[in-house]
Amino acid sequence: MIYFPISIPFWASCLCFYICYTQAKLHHHNHHHDHDHHENKQMHPSASNTHYTCYGDGIFDVREFGAIGDGVEDDTNAFKKAWDCVCQSQSQTQSPILWVPHGYSFIIQSTIFTGPCQSPLIFQVDGTLMPPDGPKSWPKNNRHKWLVFYRINHMTIKGRGLIDGRGQQWWNLPCKPHRGPNESTLPGPCDSPIAIRFLMCTNLKLQELKIKDSPHFNLRFDRCVRVRIESISITAPASSPNTDGIHIENTNDVQIYDSFISNGDDCVSIGSGCYDVDIKNITCVHGHGISIGSLGNHNSQAWVSNITVSDSTIRHTKNGVRIKTWQGGYGAVNRVKYENILIENVRNPIIIDQFYCSTKQCSNQTSAVLVSDIEYRNIRGTYNVRSPPVHFGCSDSVPCRKITLSEVELWPVEGRMALDAFCWNAYGEMETMTVPPVYCLLDGTR
Numbered sequence: 001m002i003y004f005p006i007s008i009p010f011w012a013s014c015l016c017f018y019i020c021y022t023q024a025k026l027h028h029h030n031h032h033h034d035h036d037h038h039e040n041k042q043m044h045p046s047a048s049n050t051h052y053t054c055y056g057d058g059i060f061d062v063r064e065f066g067a068i069g070d071g072v073e074d075d076t077n078a079f080k081k082a083w084d085c086v087c088q089s090q091s092q093t094q095s096p097i098l099w100v101p102h103g104y105s106f107i108i109q110s111t112i113f114t115g116p117c118q119s120p121l122i123f124q125v126d127g128t129l130m131p132p133d134g135p136k137s138w139p140k141n142n143r144h145k146w147l148v149f150y151r152i153n154h155m156t157i158k159g160r161g162l163i164d165g166r167g168q169q170w171w172n173l174p175c176k177p178h179r180g181p182n183e184s185t186l187p188g189p190c191d192s193p194i195a196i197r198f199l200m201c202t203n204l205k206l207q208e209l210k211i212k213d214s215p216h217f218n219l220r221f222d223r224c225v226r227v228r229i230e231s232i233s234i235t236a237p238a239s240s241p242n243t244d245g246i247h248i249e250n251t252n253d254v255q256i257y258d259s260f261i262s263n264g265d266d267c268v269s270i271g272s273g274c275y276d277v278d279i280k281n282i283t284c285v286h287g288h289g290i291s292i293g294s295l296g297n298h299n300s301q302a303w304v305s306n307i308t309v310s311d312s313t314i315r316h317t318k319n320g321v322r323i324k325t326w327q328g329g330y331g332a333v334n335r336v337k338y339e340n341i342l343i344e345n346v347r348n349p350i351i352i353d354q355f356y357c358s359t360k361q362c363s364n365q366t367s368a369v370l371v372s373d374i375e376y377r378n379i380r381g382t383y384n385v386r387s388p389p390v391h392f393g394c395s396d397s398v399p400c401r402k403i404t405l406s407e408v409e410l411w412p413v414e415g416r417m418a419l420d421a422f423c424w425n426a427y428g429e430m431e432t433m434t435v436p437p438v439y440c441l442l443d444g445t446r
C-alpha cells in the first residue's frame with residue numbers, strides 16, 4: 001500500500017494519481033519478464049529482479065532503450081526504461097541525462113515519471129515529443145494528463161526541442177465551448193490532458209523549452225517547492241480553450257523569468273496555497289492575462305501571499321493583471337505587487353473581481369477571501385474600451401484594503417472615449433495622479 005499525505009482539496013487528483021502510479025508500477029514490473037536483452041545495451045535485469053542495472057556514461061539516450069522517433073511508433077516503453085536508469089544513476093561528478101536527441105519525433109503515451117531519484121538529473125529535450133494524436137487514440141479512462149513528474153527532487157528539463165501537445169482535435173470536441181452543432185456546447189465530461197504536470201516536486205528548473213498546442217493546461221505545478229522557469233515559450237491559438245500557460249497551486253518559491261506565452265486562457269494562473277512567487281520579464285499574448293485565482297470556490301479557504309509581477313508585457317488579452325475570488329470562502333490574498341507592466345490593447349488591464357462566478361448562478365455571501373496590500377506601480381498602455389480599465393469590485397462584507405496605485409496610465413486604444421475607473425467597497429490610495437484617476441477608492445485602511 002502506498003501512503004499519500006493528502007488533504008481534502010487534493011484527494012481527487014491524488015486518487016487519480018494513485019491509480020496511475022499503480023499502473024506504472026505494474027508496467028515496470030512486467031518489463032522484468034520481457035527478456036529483450038538485445039534491444040538495448042545499457043540495461044540488464046539484475047539478479048534481485050527488483051532493479052535494473054544500468055550501464056552508461058551518464059547520458060541515457062532514449063534510442064538506446066528502443067525508441068524509434070519516427071513520429072509513428074509508440075516510444076513509451078523506451079522512455080520508461082530510460083527513466084528508470086537515469087533515475088537510479090548515482091553520479092558524483094555530473095548529473096545523469098535522459099537525452100531526447102535532435103532530429104527525431106518521439107511518440108509517448110500518458111506517462112508518470114516517478115522519483116525520488118538518486119542524483120540531480122537532466123531531462124534534455126532536443127528532439128520532439130508528441131502524444132498520440134487526438135481523443136480517438138487515447139484510452140477513455142485516462143484523459144487528464146500526459147506527462148507527469150511525481151516526487152522528483154532536483155531536475156532540470158531543458159533543450160532546444162519541442163513538446164507538441166497536438167491539441168487541435170481536443171479543442172474541437174463538441175463539449176468545448178461553442179464547438180457543438182450550431183455553435184452550441186454539448187454537456188458531459190470534457191476531459192483533456194494537461195501537457196506536463198509536476199506533483200510534489202522540489203528544486204525544478206525548466207529552461208529554453210518550447211511547448212505548443214497543449215490539449216489543456218500547458219504546465220501545472222501542485223505542491224512543489226523551488227521552481228524556476230526561464231526562457232521558455234508556450235504557444236497555442238488564441239481560440240484554443242483552457243490552454244492556460246503555467247498554473248501553480250500549493251506551490252512556493254517560484255520564479256518565472258524571460259518567457260513568452262501566447263495562448264487561449266490564463267497566461268499564468270496562481271491558485272490557492274502559493275507564496276513567494278516572482279514573475280519577471282514575461283510576455284503574455286492573447287488569452288486571459290496573469291491571474292490570481294479563482295479563489296474561495298465552494299466556500300473553500302485560500303491563501304496567497306508575496307507575489308510580484310514585474311518588467312512584463314501583456315498584449316491583446318482579455319485581462320491584464322487580475323485577482324478573482326468567489327463569493328463565500330475565506331482566507332486572504334495579500335502582498336501582491338505589479339510593477340513596470342506594459343499593457344497593449346487589453347480589455348480589463350487592472351481588475352479585482354470578488355464576484356467571480358462561472359455559472360451565472362452565484363448568490364452573494366457574507367464571507368469572502370480578503371484581498372489586501374495590492375500595489376500597482378508603473379502600469380502603462382492601452383485598453384479596449386468595452387469595460388473600465390481599472391475595476392475594483394470587492395465584497396460588500398469584506399472590502400479590499402490597502403490598494404496602492406502609482407504611475408498608472410491607461411488610455412483607450414482608439415477613439416476619444418475614455419472610461420472611468422470602477423470601485424466597489426475598495427480602500428486604498430493613489431500615490432500619484434493616474435489615468436484614469438481612481439477617485440472612487442475609499443479613504444483609510446479599514
Ligand SMILES: *[C@@H]1O[C@H](CO)[C@@H](O)[C@H](O)[C@H]1NC(C)=O
Nearest residue numbers: 178179180181182183184185
Ligand atoms: C441548427 O442546425 C440545424 C441543422 O443542423 C438547423 O436545422 C437549425 O435551423 C439550426 N438552428 C439554428 C438556431 O441555427
Ligand SMILES: *[C@@H]1O[C@H](CO)[C@@H](O)[C@H](O)[C@H]1NC(C)=O
Nearest residue numbers: 231257258259260281282283
Ligand atoms: C526578456 O525575455 C526575452 C525572452 O522573452 C529575452 O529575449 C530578453 O533578453 C529578456 N530581457 C532581459 C532584460 O533579460
Ligand SMILES: *[C@@H]1O[C@H](CO)[C@@H](O)[C@H](O)[C@H]1NC(C)=O
Nearest residue numbers: 253254275276277278306308
Ligand atoms: C517574497 O518572495 C521573494 C521571492 O519571490 C523572497 O525573496 C522574499 O524573501 C519574500 N518575502 C518575504 C517577506 O517572505
Ligand SMILES: *[C@@H]1O[C@H](CO)[C@@H](O)[C@H](O)[C@H]1NC(C)=O
Nearest residue numbers: 355362363364365395396424
Ligand atoms: C451582489 O452584490 C453586488 C454588490 O452589492 C451587487 O451589485 C450584485 O447585484 C449582487 N448580486 C446578487 C446576485 O445579489
